[in-house]
Amino acid sequence: MRYLPLTDTDRQAMLAKIGASAIDDLFVDVPEVARLDGPIQGLPMHASEMAVERHMKALAAKNLVAGDVPFFIGAGAYRHHVPASVDTIIQRGEFLTAYTPYQPEIAQGTLQMLFEFQTQVARLYGCAVANASLYDGSTACWEAVAMATRVTKRKRAVLSGALHPHYAQVVKTMAHFTGDEIADALPAITAEPDFDGLIARIDDQTACVVVQYPDILGRISDLTPLAEAAHAKGALLVVVNTEPVALGACRSPGEMGADIVVGEGQSLGVGLQFGGPYLGLFAVRDPKHVRQMPGRLCGETTDAEGKRGFVLTLSTREQHIRREKATSNICTNSGLCALAFSVHMTLLGETGLRQLAAENHRLACLAADRLARVPGVEVLNRAFFNEFTVMLGGKPARAIVRDLADRGVLGGVSLGRLYPGVEALEHGLLVAVTETTTEEDIERLAAELEAAIKETAQ
Structure with missing residues (x-):
């Protein structure tokens, strides 16, 4: 049961104090397209606790968990091993x-x-x-x-x-x-x-x-x-x-x-x-x-x-x-x-941080070299740490990323997602590699990327 201590009179008094005629006036800075005009579609208005639990578990089961598949997503948030x-x-x-x-x-x-x-x-x-x-x-x-x-x-x-x-x-x-x-x-x-x-x-x-x-x-x-x-x-x-x-x-x-x-x-x-x-x-x-x-x-x-x-x-x-x-x-x-x-x-110390960085870079170099051998793929960077950009030879990166996810590989972040509507960036894919990536993961990404590109060309 929600705790709502305010009466309609209280709300009107508060709105009058700040010079607003209605509660909707408080949301004028939110674009119209982003506002709900009613209850969220697809959710029941009420349900038992057990029914809600089952529903939420079913929704969670649709997630592709980072630790369960080869994972190459970065762009500002990185999967590292936390002791x-x-x-x-x-x-x-x-x-x-x-x-x-x-x-x-x-x-x-x-x-x-x-x-x-x-x-x-x-x-x-x-x-x-x-x-x-x-x-x-x-x-x-x-x-x-x-x-x-x-x-x-x-x-x-x-x-x-x-x-x-x-x-x-x-x-x-x-x-x-x-x-x-x-x-x-x-x-x-x-x-x-x-x-x-x-x-x-x-x-x-x-x-x-x-x-x-x-x-x-x-x-x-x-x-x-x-x-x-x-x-x-x-x-x-x-x-x-x-x-x-x-x-x-x-x-x-x-x-x-x-x-x-x-x-x-x-x-x-x-x-x-x-x-x-x-x-x-x-x-x-x-x-x-x-x-x-x-x-x-x-x-x-x-x-x-x-x-x-x-x-x-x-x-x-x-x-x-x-x-x-x-x-x-x-x-x-x-x-x-x-x-x-x-x-x-503190657990890493200076030596441990340097070793962690070296392993990240080593695996990223392996990934860049392997992806460069995929037909239609070009590595953009001359210098990088554990993240680099590949160009997909005119193929739309967003579609390739979705295809890779369907194949059980989280293959990176498309530049088209970061810069929607910018045609020059639609064919770029940002790939991140960390110490949690295995050489088998890299080989899997390369194989599935090659298959996805071929399928897109057909």
Whole structure:
């Protein structure tokens, strides 16, 4: 039984207070096509508990589970092996029920964990300071843009065409409410990113340039020239990383001159989890920018007796003292996911992370070489980590992906799905390989892809 304490009179009084004539007025920003005009079709209006359980199990049985078939899907969310010890640790009562340390002095365990997490992220990104995490990678990307506008006092952000389109859309959505100008583009289907074209879009009003590393097509390039070009115009370089395991093998963004580095931490400790919750990472290279960072920052100190202790050093969120002067209104730091990330990183250590990265790259190279031998398939990338793009010789990638799924292989993400309606990208397939992929899986993908292409040609 639902608990609905408000009467119609109460609702009318509330609507009148905010100047709305009806509840529907609250949803004017939701496109008409996305709104329901009645109950969800296909679901019974009522049923017994056992009937609902049977119905839900029948629906779940239609899923193709990632661990049951060869799995090559990436594009910002990656299937890695999460050690059982990670879940064992994060499910301890003192961690599982811990929330934001509003009274930091009595949350020493939580603060210490976040301090260690910040240290790991800062070292991974090649930055001086990292915060105590954010909601997810896409919102961290927007927070970086917002921070850059505060630092530079400018209102224009230039987005690389090779930035994940979902991240770009979050940035554009948020900028709609702040009045910032967002200059975005589509990715060029070339072996290397078009940095010359990106640099040409930077002007004296640009607050930041946002680039992904590795980018949405899996390409890896030296970001140093881009950082130098941005700095020459007084702009900041924001680098987005959606696959933190890559930084076990590749140079860190901070090392190449990135001013703000953000990303998604899902790959380490968190798992796919039907798309969330995930984990936003955020770091800055120059300590002078710390006070413009969103979220919270935990620090180490000593108490009156000289013992080591942890404190909430900086908190720019609106719930705390700053209120309307807050640098951000982001309210979730995905604390349990941050703990999982930190536990997984601790278990790996630097040597383990490098070994994990090397295995990811080795298997990805095997996959790229094998797929390149499939008639009609061309590997786009010259350099990549564990994800690369293949062009299917004019065949529609979305149809091929569906055909592969019917054959029991989750073969990747079609660029047509990421960029619907863009004809030039319809024939691209993004393939991700991790340590969970076997050489047998790679052979199966190649065989089924060849069969699917042949069938499409008939």
